[in-house]
Amino acid sequence: xxxxxxxxxxxxxxxxxxxxxxxxxxxxxxxxxxxxxxxxxxxxxxxxxxxxxxxxxxxxxxxxxxxxxxxxxxxxxxxxxxxxxxxxxxxxxxxxxxxxxxxxxxxxxxxxxxxxxxxxxxxxxxxxxxxxxxxxxxxxxxxxxxxxxxxxxxxxxxxxxxxxxxxxxxxxxxxxxxxxxxxxxxxxxxxxxxxxxxxxxxxxxxxxxxxxxxxxxxxxxxxxxxxxxxxxxxxxxxxxxxxxxxxxxxxxxxxxxxxxxxxxxxxxxxxxxxxxxxxxxxxxxxxxxxxxxxxxxxxxxxxxxxxxxxxxxxxxxxxxxxxxxxxxxxxxxxxxxxxxxxx
Amino acid sequence: xxxxxxxxxxxxxxxxxxxxxxxxxxxxxxxxxxxxxxxxxxxxxxxxxxxxxxxxxxxxxxxxxxxxxxxxxxxxxxxxxxxxxxxxxxxxxxxxxxxxxxxxxxxxxxxxxxxxxxxxxxxxxxxxxxxxxxxxxxxxxxxxxxxxxxxxxxxxxxxxxxxxxxxxxxxxxxxxxxxxxxxxxxxxxxxxxxxxxxxxxxxxxxxxxxxxxxxxxxxxxxxxxxxxxxxxxxxxxxxxxxxxxxxxxxxxxxxxxxxxxxxxxxxxx
Amino acid sequence: xxxxxxxxxxxxxxxxxxxxxxxxxxxxxxxxxxxxxxxxxxxxxxxxxxxxxxxxxxxxxxxxxxxxxxxxxxxxxxxxxxxxxxxxxxxxxxxxxxxxxxxxxxxxxxxxxxxxxxxxxxxxxxxxxxxxxxxxxxxxxxxxxxxxxxxxxxxxxxxxxxxxxxxxxxxxxxxxxxxxxxxxxxxxxxxxxxxxxxxxxxxxxxxxxxxxxxxxxxxxxxxxxxxxxxxxxxxxxxxxxxxxxxxxxxxxxxxxxx
Numbered sequence: 102x103x104x105x106x107x108x109x110x111x112x113x114x115x116x117x118x119x120x121x122x123x124x125x126x127x128x129x130x131x132x133x134x135x136x137x138x139x140x141x142x143x144x145x146x147x148x149x150x151x152x153x154x155x156x157x158x159x160x161x162x163x164x165x166x167x168x169x170x171x172x173x174x175x176x177x178x179x180x181x182x183x184x185x186x187x188x189x190x191x192x193x194x195x196x197x198x199x200x201x202x203x204x205x206x207x208x209x210x211x212x213x214x215x216x217x218x219x220x221x222x223x224x225x226x227x228x229x230x231x232x233x234x235x236x237x238x239x240x241x242x243x244x245x246x247x248x249x250x251x252x253x254x255x256x257x258x259x260x261x262x263x264x265x266x267x268x269x270x271x272x273x274x275x276x277x278x279x280x281x282x283x284x285x286x287x288x289x290x291x292x293x294x295x296x297x298x299x300x301x302x303x304x305x306x307x308x309x310x311x312x313x314x315x316x317x318x319x320x321x322x323x324x325x326x327x328x329x330x331x332x333x334x335x336x337x338x339x340x341x342x343x344x345x346x347x348x349x350x351x352x353x354x355x356x357x358x359x360x361x362x363x364x365x366x367x368x369x370x371x372x373x374x375x376x377x378x379x380x381x382x383x384x385x386x387x388x389x390x391x392x393x394x395x396x397x398x399x400x401x402x403x404x405x406x407x408x409x410x411x412x413x414x415x416x417x418x419x420x421x422x423x424x425x426x427x428x429x430x431x432x433x434x435x436x437x438x439x440x441x442x443x444x
Numbered sequence: 445x446x447x448x449x450x451x452x453x454x455x456x457x458x459x460x461x462x463x464x465x466x467x468x469x470x471x472x473x474x475x476x477x478x479x480x481x482x483x484x485x486x487x488x489x490x491x492x493x494x495x496x497x498x499x500x501x502x503x504x505x506x507x508x509x510x511x512x513x514x515x516x517x518x519x520x521x522x523x524x525x526x527x528x529x530x531x532x533x534x535x536x537x538x539x540x541x542x543x544x545x546x547x548x549x550x551x552x553x554x555x556x557x558x559x560x561x562x563x564x565x566x567x568x569x570x571x572x573x574x575x576x577x578x579x580x581x582x583x584x585x586x587x588x589x590x591x592x593x594x595x596x597x598x599x600x601x602x603x604x605x606x607x608x609x610x611x612x613x614x615x616x617x618x619x620x621x622x623x624x625x626x627x628x629x630x631x632x633x634x635x636x637x638x639x640x641x642x643x644x645x646x647x648x649x650x651x652x653x654x655x656x657x658x659x660x661x662x663x664x665x666x667x668x669x670x671x672x673x674x675x676x677x678x679x680x681x682x683x684x685x686x687x688x689x690x691x692x693x694x695x696x697x698x699x700x701x702x703x704x705x706x707x708x709x710x711x712x713x
Numbered sequence: 714x715x716x717x718x719x720x721x722x723x724x725x726x727x728x729x730x731x732x733x734x735x736x737x738x739x740x741x742x743x744x745x746x747x748x749x750x751x752x753x754x755x756x757x758x759x760x761x762x763x764x765x766x767x768x769x770x771x772x773x774x775x776x777x778x779x780x781x782x783x784x785x786x787x788x789x790x791x792x793x794x795x796x797x798x799x800x801x802x803x804x805x806x807x808x809x810x811x812x813x814x815x816x817x818x819x820x821x822x823x824x825x826x827x828x829x830x831x832x833x834x835x836x837x838x839x840x841x842x843x844x845x846x847x848x849x850x851x852x853x854x855x856x857x858x859x860x861x862x863x864x865x866x867x868x869x870x871x872x873x874x875x876x877x878x879x880x881x882x883x884x885x886x887x888x889x890x891x892x893x894x895x896x897x898x899x900x901x902x903x904x905x906x907x908x909x910x911x912x913x914x915x916x917x918x919x920x921x922x923x924x925x926x927x928x929x930x931x932x933x934x935x936x937x938x939x940x941x942x943x944x945x946x947x948x949x950x951x952x953x954x955x956x957x958x959x960x961x962x963x964x965x966x967x968x969x970x971x
Contacts, residue, residue: 216632217694223687289779289805323508337862371512378509385495
């Protein structure tokens with residue numbers, strides 16, 4: 102009981118002013134990642150986001166080196182974030198280039214870019230460890246996040262950026278939904294799909310860089326994946342799902358920041374991710390959709406319903422279609438064997 | 445690309461195994477890692493099949509949560525203070541694999557010096573032998589399952605069984621090499637050499653050999669650079685060897701993508 | 714409601730230009746020719762089936778006309794201009810397998826997507842738009858499913874959702890990729906009825922079509938295609954066993970002994 106009290110007190114905003122601001126800032130970040138994550142997931146960009154997040158490490162390290170070289174403190178947030186953004190963009194471009202210009206598949210591109218950029222970051226970190234300046238230890242928090250010791254100004258900056266991200270999504274909501282559902286259709290009717298895709302990627306980059314301080318680059322992708330995955334169980338509407346996802350992200354980050362305020366050694370990112378995962382598990386097991394989709398999968402296995410897996414579906418329907426076509430063609434063209442066709 | 449997915453599923457397994465085992469005894473850890481890897485794989489399958497969460501989202505949510513759990517357990521259990529901490533798991537620490545008794549090539553034949561070989565070496569050799577044997581013996585089964593799982597099933601090769609075997613091999617490779625190289629180098633070494641080889645050949649067997657070659661070359665060159673470059677700077681700075689090896693593996697891949705004869709750049713738009 | 718609305722901007726000059734005109738169109742994928750010097754003028758209105766074997770370039774034709782696939786040569790024009798300048802005159806219905814049906818959207822949401830261009834950038838979907846989406850769902854007899862998640866619909870119902878979305882665009886030219894693939898008899902009947910109404914309203918409907926046996930029942934015109942144009946014209950005179958045999962490369966008429 103005695104251990105629960107401080108947590109409860111903090112969750113109910115009974116902590117000091119600074120802690121409260123930090124928690125609310127984290128919550129705003131969680132909401133922003135929850136919102137962007139919906140489109141990252143629907144547009145199948147979740148793993149790209151992971152690679153981009155890991156690719157911020159060399160940027161953080163370079164930002165540190167640049168800051169020190171120019172006589173600033175190594176922990177200067179602007180330098181670190183600018184560096185992170187630059188290498189993250191480079192990583193995104195690399196993935197795009199590999200996937201489109203070589204014959205390697207996108208997931209190979211994602212995995213190799215993630216590993217190589219992260220490895221480069223580690224090499225740079227080991228270099229930094231041997232530099233004769235202070236503050237190296239401070240870089241660790243960008244791996245797994247830490248809200249402990251965060252300044253009020255930093256939290257307010259986070260919240261402001263998160264708000265901008267949310268506003269951009271709100272303004273483009275209709276268009277983003279369209280390209281996520283049916284990119285070909287959108288393109289056919291004159292929507293700039295490439296540009297909108299870039300917007301999604303840009304939003305992902307933005308929340309990743311903003312989230313480094315709180316969640317850390319190793320686990321930030323979880324805040325883009327898990328809240329939308331959980332929210333999908335609660336609604337069949339893109340709009341409502343996005344709001345729910347934002348709420349789940351906010352709650353996770355809020356609780357994570359609160360726990361971090363009590364035990365400063367705990368990596369905030371890990372707590373946040375576990376809270377989000379708990380909500381996802383709860384959604385999977387307890388929300389009606391889980392049952393209905395399970396029932397649906399059983400029905401499909403019995404052949405009553407179309408399978409949702411596209412290849413199975415098209416094969417099955419085109420088989421049936423082909424059979425019928427052949428029969429009818431037989432009748433009409435007095436025994437002509439209509440040639441095979443398919444989807 | 446199987447390696448990537450497997451690498452991701454296996455990672456949290458290892459992290460948690462470190463904690464649950466509480467010791468560095470390799471075989472206890474191995475069992476723990478398998479258990480956790482199996483659990484992750486089952487959870488991902490459950491999310492995909494029953495809960496109908498899209499594949500990469502299921503994978504992503506499970507592996508980040510498992511990893512987060514591993515990190516928290518590390519912090520809470522105090523193991524972090526002793527032999528393993530988050531840094532070792534993320535970055536590896538290949539520099540600890542030294543052979544203090546070695547004085548020259550002759551040490552290879554000196555029984556006394558051989559007893560002080562770094563323990564990682566034995567584990568890594570064991571892992572190499574098991575993985576190599578499995579790949580040689582089951583090459584044709586691996587090929588058919590990778591290409592067309594449904595067809596494999598019709599000729600009596602269970603894709604699940606082979607899939608489980610690949611997960612197991614990946615887990616084994618991960619566990620034996622983790623303390624030496626860390627999880628990120630692990631992913632890099634699972635993906636980059638294979639991708640490099642893919643750019644250079646259309647034949648699976650050649651790809652396996654080339655992949656092996658590039659992995660070896662990355663290790664040798666990467667380590668050499670990590671050791672020699674600081675020398676050039678007069679020990680002012682140091683390079684993490686594990687990271688350098690991964691970066692070299694990445695450079696090989698970039699070169700192959702730029703100049704690969706078979707599958708390199710010229711791709712009709 | 715089916716009549717092309719004034720907003721689709723049919724100027725007097727457009728009435729004299731063919732709605733769809735393709736000249737020497739060539740499409741290539743990685744060195745393989747999917748479509749070779751294809752030329753065709755669509756009729757002013759009516760229902761056209763594009764028929765041909767697998768890999769004959771049927772979908773490529775539609776996608777190239779729409780500008781989704783780059784062309785290697787030739788031209789394709791809608792009322793005398795490339796599709797990029799005639800977006801409001803065209804409605805596209807992709808293949809059903811091309812989208813993720815587990816997407817968090819209801820049937821009404823998907824139909825409302827047909828109104829997005831009219832609604833405009835940065836503006837939200839309003840209640841009146843939703844009501845109009847329901848109206849189009851009624852036309853394909855899916856009114857009661859307006860609030861169903863699209864994955865819960867049957868294959869035929871999903872095709873009708875796509876058709877309703879195309880109707881919502883109030884276009885003059887409909888380009889539909891296999892709208893009849895894998896649908897049941899009810900859906901086939903409903904869609905054929907909607908097509909007849911569109912023809913009466915003066916629209917041109919071009920469908921990639923697989924079911925040879927239903928061509929005569931549903932369509933007025935046919936384009937027989939196998940990488941090159943084999944034949945085109947009214948179904949009655951063009952859709953002959955001889956032309957079909959030439960399209961599919963099988964001497965069908967020789968097999969008719971049974």
